[in-house]
Amino acid sequence: MMAQYLEIKAEYPNALLFYRMGDFYELFFDDAALAAEALDIALTKRGKHLGEDIAMCGVPFHAAEGYLLTLIRKGFRVAVCEQLESPAEAKKRGGKSVVKRGVVRLVTPGTLTEESLLEARRHNYLAAIAEVRGDHALAWTDISTGAFHVMPLTAAHIPPELAQLRPSEVIAVDQANLDWAETVSEIGASLTPLGRAAFDSTGAEKRLCSLFGVSTLDAFGSFTRPEMAAMGALVEYLDLTQKGKLPLLRAPQREDRAGAMQIDAATRRNLELTQALSGGRAGSLLATIDRTVTAGGGRLLERRLSSPSRNLNVIRDRLETLAFAQEQGRLSADLRATLRKVPDLDRALSRLGLDRGGPRDLAAIRNALVQAKAIAGMFAGGTLPKLTADAATALTGHDEIIALLEQALVAEPPLLARDGGFIASGHDPELDEARQLRDEGRSVIAGMQADYAKQTGIAALKIKHNNVLGYFVEVTATHAEKMLSEPLSEVFKHRQTTANQVRFTTVPLSEMETRILNAGGRALEIEKRLYHSLTRVVLDNSAQISQTARALSELDLTTALADLATEQDWCSPHVDDSRALVIEGGRHPVVEAALRSQGGGPFIANGCDLGEDNDIWLLTGPNMAGKSTFLRQNALIALLAQMGSYVPAKSAHIGIVSQLFSRVGASDDLARGRSTFMVEMVETAAILNQADDAALVILDEIGRGTATYDGLSIAWATLEHLHDVNACRALFATHYHELTNLTDKLDRVENATVNVKEHDGDVIFLHEVRRGAADRSYGVQVAKLAGLPAAVVDRARIVLDALERGEREGGATRSTLIDDLPLFSARPATPAPAQTSASEVESRLADVLPDTLTPREALDLVYDLKTLLESRNGDKRAK
16 A cells, blocks of 8 residues: 555655545654644554654545645645455455555645635635746636636736735646746745746647647637736646536637726835735725625626726726616615625536536525526616626526436435535435435335235235345235245245245345345436436536626626625716716725724715826825825725725726826835835835826835835935836825925925814814924924824924924035034933912812712802802903
């Protein structure tokens, strides 16, 4: 057995080998040590190899999925080795023959299909990067849903596309592995090297034609050599990992990078589109706006949010459909109630296609198609917008499959076919007979006994059973002569005579015995045969079922966005191909939701007005006033509008944004030796080098991580470059008030500020954005709010006043001014508060015991205090 193990393991040196032994998957040698540590299970020993103990650990077969998920998340690959025959079959080849085993599947991050291993509301993409003579392409697929896409790209555009897709695993040719290692690591994916032969475009075309059963790929589109190579590598990798059981992939869909808003990785991170900065989904824009009720709808929402459209017709069709859903509130509510009952159609279909499904997946498809038919009926007779009409059409045409599955399956089938009991009674006469024999063997034998008693005329005739004879007919010795005589002797064959009984058998009784004894196994075999038959019918109609799945997801997303817009009072944006970004009463959806959930005050809405003659706002104001929130909310409103959603505003006019760039927030990258300032400069450089005139750029505090004049000069030059070279729309927040003078030089730049009020040395944030420039940054006041010691705050005020006075008077350079200030002198002792004598009011209050006062006495006391206070104020005025 160990020789067999070592032979199989040699084929998969880079994977943990799950070696099936009975009811366990066993691991040996180094695999066992690694798995035991990763899974926190016991590491034992079994036998020796080359004089050393063999390390061993194991996991139960029935609970293997949970262990697989843990290993995959920790970066391992797992080769699943199954028993390909039973021990009884092995013995036929010889008493000491080892059961045949073989790897049936290589489990990797990008090839998961099990429901328990996947996030229901996220795609699990496997991507491949190909390069042919300097041209690149990216292909990606989700084998759990059948999605299959490809896109031609330059090498520079691959990182942002990977950031948008967030695949679990990326395939690259061996030599290119190091080139993409950093990019793939940044998005948290696993990088898998594959031989160059897998990326051969000629061989790829043959593999793709074979997969889709066509002689040419022309019907799917015109693909370049790099695109063909990337798709072919995906198919080759799936063939290797799935051991020839290729998934149900849809026809490859060619994506156009120019058709979607381009958003780089830094911008996605800064805007927290699908993942919060803390690392989880909670707190992201996706989590805030997700009202979908199906897994497919949730995945579609993430795709739309990650890749907003630049196609005006697509955007307007989606907004038209959304308007219809909002107007038809009752219909939308009924749709959502029905959609809640729809299982994950795509993933159930995929599992069946990979032969990893079960009766429950067939039931999921049945239930989903039944609900789809009910939803289609809700649209009957009405005038529908284009997308809704297309979806309604795709929901129908499954009557035969529905009828077959409803007749064949029980209401709640088991998870696995081997458990049996999932075929409904009445569907197959042969199965019903086998079940009757299995479950009602005694009554069948009793019926035969009654027939034989009538046939022989012997009322005392019995049919009995023992382990030696099996079933037999028994009569007393007094009836033996009759049974042994013709014609009964021809039917009843003598088997045994005892002291008081004579035993016989019949051919029908022997056959029935065999049938009863085998009925359980036979019933299970019949059910398995029927399961494969039903699966074949479903898979033959997989293309149409996939269209229905997409239609259900579209309807779910539309009604979810309509529900969100109605509840949160979002408006329909006007989207065109202008340069406008005109927003009235805009709000940040995530911040507003957080305020609402925490019982805070209302979100202060603000407008933004960028256009042909004024497309850059220079925003000044203190920290904590809401500048960063304002920047982000306008970027998110533009993004939501182009994904086809309503937006959190009173009104919005959005000119198509080709690229969205965000440089907001500060963080270092210690792993690559980058300081906060270096990270900021790298991201700013990417923006200035890539932004076109239709881009929207939001920049916050450029230059803050270095010396004041260095930072000011960088911010100054960056703003000029955005205005003169990029010529894009931008929101530029800064604390360098010197930049506000640039509005006189740069004709398309306008100043804006966030209002605050100062009262008794404290600052009150109004969170209102208005035209104009801030007079100062209120940094000392914000420091006081943060809880800095009073002595530090007071000292900061003194230094600030001196610095500002020196700047105004211009009589001293900065260095001279600082030298003159006693910055490093000992801190002066805090003066003791002046002693003052108690006033008459205070003296009167000192004698009062509130708990002893009656209501009347309390009222009299108020009048007395009022009189004393007026008398004191009168004395002051007289003085």
